[in-house]
Amino acid sequence: MAKDYPISRKAHGVDFLMDHRHLWLRSQRPVALLRVRHTVIRAIRNFFDENGFTLMDMPILVPGAGEDRQSLFPVDYFGEKLFLTQTGQLYLESACMAMGKVYCFGPTFRAEKSKTRRHLTEFWMVEPEVAFADVAEVMRLAEDMICAIVAEVLSKNRADLDFLGRDVAALEKIMKPFPRMTYTEAGELLRGEPIRRKLEQELEQDKARLQALITELEAAEVTLKTAKKGWQQEKQEERVRELREAVGELDQELKVRPDHIRLAQSFKWGEDLGGSDETIVSRQFEQPVFVTDYPREAKAFYMKVSPTDPRVVKNFDLLAPEGYGEIIGGSQREEDPEVIAESMTAKGLRPEDYAWYLDLRRYGSVPHGGFGLGVERTVAWLCGIKHVRETIPFPRTMGRVYP
RNA sequence: UCCGGCGUAGCUCAAUGGUAGAGCGUCUGGCUGUUAACCAGAAUGUUACAGGUUCGAGCCCUGUCGCCGGAGCCA
Secondary structure, eight states, X not given: OOTTOSOOSSOOOHHHHHHTHHHHTTSHHHHHHHHHHHHHHHHHHHHHHHTTOEEXXXXXXESSOXXXXXXXOEEEETTEEEEEOSOSHHHHHHHHHHHXXXXXXXXXXXXXXXXXXXXXXXXXXXXXXXXXXXXXXXXXXXXXXXXXXXXXXXXXXXXXXXXXXXXXXXXXXXXXXXXXXXXXXXXXHHHSHHHHHHHHHHHHHHHHHHHHHHHHHHHHHHHXXXXXXXXXXXXXXXXXXHHHHHHHHHHHHHHHHHHHHXXXXXXXXXXXXXXXXXXXXXXXOSSOEEEEOOBGGGSOTTBOBOSSOTTBBSEEEEEEXXXXXXXXXXXXXXXXXXXXXXXXXXXXOXXXXXXXXXXXXXXXXXXXXXXXXXXXXXXXXXXXXXXXXXXXXXXXXXXXXXX
């Protein structure tokens, strides 16, 4: 090892490690995580390839928005303004009309100004699209795929999961069918008295836990001062550092928790579920949970309006358990070009910019649907780590593009 | 864009408004078939940046920048 190798065996902060990501990659933790990532990607490809899907690569440079305009990355294309793709879905739908069962798998880009543990500006997404499938069938597909991924990771990456300290038993419990609830039901759960009481009780317990940790930390600091030099002192320092980290982390979490409870209680029908809401809902289950039938105005223009309730669309989100939240978003697609054009207008998009997409309906269409799975969020969940930035070799976040 | 936190030695972090420190790393010497060695000694700072308050600012105030977490939005 070179004398001035920057990464020592001692503790380092995230910022320092990320600045040296090219070398940090050589450490055991990144290796374990990225091996799991590889298994996840291979499991996904195998799953679709073995189930009659054809891989169709979709463009990365695109002329317009696939989801929403605010999160587009502009690119200068010989003087013309193009964007980096947010989803392959719209294009994929045209391939679906040709080949029936297709999927695309590639990087996607969203200029969301979100600095959270669940967000990257560049992330990988797999998107299947199935002809003649209704939303229930698409959900079954998602369920089967998740089970296939979990099984593959459990069989190929035991050692990596153990190294990462992952509670493997929680993954072994994953089996279909996953629970299903509607958006409206999720809202009732969030706004309800029982959940409020439960959350507040948990908050009190965690506050007590924080106090206990602080007391322990103070005691450890006193011990450190009187510790003998040498290995005893080092060990005690390690202990103090661990406790400080635990205290800081819990303290920060407890600060936002009351807000999250308040947000859950103030759930208003018509707004999308917030990240904290998803966390709360997903914590109530040991399995991934489907949340379906979101309000039309909160969701994308291409989702099929429910025949039984025009206020909602035939969509679903899949929330990973243990508080990990959304890893999949999917839906049946609207077939009526009039309805799509109307939704576009309502969301400030111009139907004429999507003429080719509307052509897919105009020149004959069949019921179809699909979903998108975020690879990094899935890996973070499977590995039991808190931040997605470690699940990709060189993460791109709002504040980091180096190295 | 908004809210909160942080920014001190190469790294991890201390320092009731009163002389900037520790551990690790580095360097020097010693000891030892060492495995995160050990012992003794040494060097190392524009306390992110720019102003302000004060007899005195790492600490208080204002602004800027950077990072972390969260909200909105999302996979």
